[in-house]
Amino acid sequence: MRRVVDHAVTLVAWAAGTLSLGLLFGIAGYLAWRGIGAIDLAFLLEPTRGAGAEGGVRYQVLGTLILLATALAAAVPIALGIGLYRGVYLEDPRAKRRISLLLYVANGVPSILFGILGLAFFGHFLGWGKSWLAGGLLLGMMILPTLTLAFAERVDAIPRKYIDAAAGLGLRRSQIVRAVVLPQSVGGLVSGALLGLARAAGETAPILFIAAVFSGATLPKGIVDNPVLALPYHIFVLAQDSFEPGAEAHLWGTAAVLLALVMFFALAALPLRLRLHEEAHRG
C-alpha cells in the first residue's frame, strides 16, 4: 500500500513538473518559432515603418529600456530605505510584520489599477499627459514590493551575532549598516530588482494610458507630453489591429524580443539567488 502511494505521489510530481516545464518551453518555443523569421539585426536596429508592418523595433526596445531604468532608479533607493528602516531601526516585531503585510498586499494590486492611478495623478493632476517619466515611476511603484521584500528577507536573515559583535566593537548604527548589514543583504536587492524588471518589462496596463504610444515617438526630450514606444504596448496594438501578413510577422518578432529581454533578467537573477542560498546555508 505504501509503495502504491509512493508511486502515485511520484507520478503526480512528475506530471506537475512536466506540465509546468512543458508550458514554459511550449510558450517560449512557439514564440521563437513564429518570431525567429522576423528577427535579424536590422529588426533590432531599425525604427518601425508603415504602421507596424515594416522596419524594426529600435525605439520600442529603447523605450522599454528607458522605462525600466527609470523604474529601477525610483524603486531601489526606496526599497533600501524601507528595508533598512524595517530591519535595523524598527524594534517592534509587530510593526515589522505589518510592513511586510502591506508590501504583500501592494504586490497583489492589479496592474490596471496602477494604470488608472497613474492616469489620475501624473496625467491629470500633474498634467504630464503621456510621459515616459510617469510610466517609469509607475512601474517603479509596481516593482517596489518585490524589491523591498527580497531585500528585507535578506536583512532579517543576517545572524544577530554579527550585529552584536560589530556593536560590541563600538561601531555606530550607521557603520553597522554599511559594514555588516548591506554587504550581507544587497544581493537580495539585486535579485529582487532583476525579478521586478522581468515583470515590469512585460507590463502593458500601467503604461497604457500614461506613457506609451504606438508610433510617432523616438527618444524623449522632456517630461510633459513626451511618450515612448514600448515592446508590450506594440504587441498589444499589433495583435488587436493588424490583419496584414507583414504586421503579423512583425508582431511575433516583437514578442520574441520581449521574451528574450524578460528571460535575460530572470536568468541573470538565478545564479545570484543560488549563490546567496549557498552562503546562507554555509552560515
Added chain:
Amino acid sequence: MAEPALHRTPSSSRTVAPAAGSADPTATATAPPRPVLEAYGLSVHSRERTILRSIDLVVEPNRVLGIIGPSGVGKSTLLRCLNRMTDLIPGLRVTGEVLWHGRSIHDRGIDPDALRARVGMIFQQPVVFPGSILANIVFGARRVLGLGKRRWHETAERVLREVSLWDEVHDRLDQAANELSVGQQQRLCLARTLALDPEVVLMDEPTSALDPASTEAIEHLIQRLRQTRSVVLVTHDLDQARRVTDAVACLCLQDGAGQLVEQACCAEVFANPDCRAVAEDIADPNPSIHGPATHNQGARPS
C-alpha cells in the same frame, strides 16, 4: 568620541599585577585602586519579569573578575549592562547605576558606542565576519579609531602576537577567517577587540565552545591581559574561575531573578555556604561539558 570620561588611562602608571596563576590575597587588604567599572543597585527587567535584582559589582584595574552562577541566572545580561549592549535588546529596562571611572554610563553625555570601544566584548561563540583574517582584525579599529590602511599590518602583528596567533597565521592574513579552527577564531576575535585597545574586556564564557588546548591558550591570554587591562569573565567552569580570576562574583536565583550572593576573592567566595551551593549546582548537572573531566572533579567542594 571626545568624552573626557572615556579617555584611556595610561596603564604604565599602574604597578603590574602579581605573578600569573595566583590570586593576590593582599589585594583587598591594601587600599583598593579606583575602580574602572562599578555597579550599584543594578536591576534589569524584561517585559515579563525581573532578570537581575539589585546587583553591586566592582571591576578593579588589572584584575580579573569572574562571574559564576547557574544557567539562566542572568550572567550574560549582567555583562551586557556594563557596556550598554543591553540597549540593543528591545524591551529591556535597566535601573540602578553603572559607573565608568566614577561617572554614570547612562549620563546624557556618554556615547554608548565610544563606551563599547573602551569596554570590549568577547562572546561564547567566536563571531568572525565574512572576509579575510586581516579584515577581521581591523574591522573595528579602522572604523572606530580611523586606523589608516598603512598601519593595518603593524596593528595586526601587534594584536596577533598578543593573542599568540601570529606564528600560526602571519603568512596567510589574506585568507578567509572562517577557515580557522574555532579556537583560532576565538583568539582572532580577541585580537580584533584588542586592536581597539580597550581598558576592559568582557568575556562571556569564551572557552565553553573550545577544545582543551584552545581553552588553555585563552586562559594564558587572560593572565597576560590583566597586566594592562581589566577582564570580566563569565564562566561556567569553577576550576577556570580558580585558575584565572582575582575575585569572583557569585550569582544565584532568588524569586526568579538573579541576585549577587557575594563578590570576593575566590577562596572567600567558595567558603560562603550559599556560593558553595551555587558551585555544586554548576558543577553537578553535566560535568563532562566544560574542560577535562578531571578538572571538574577536583573543582567539586567536598
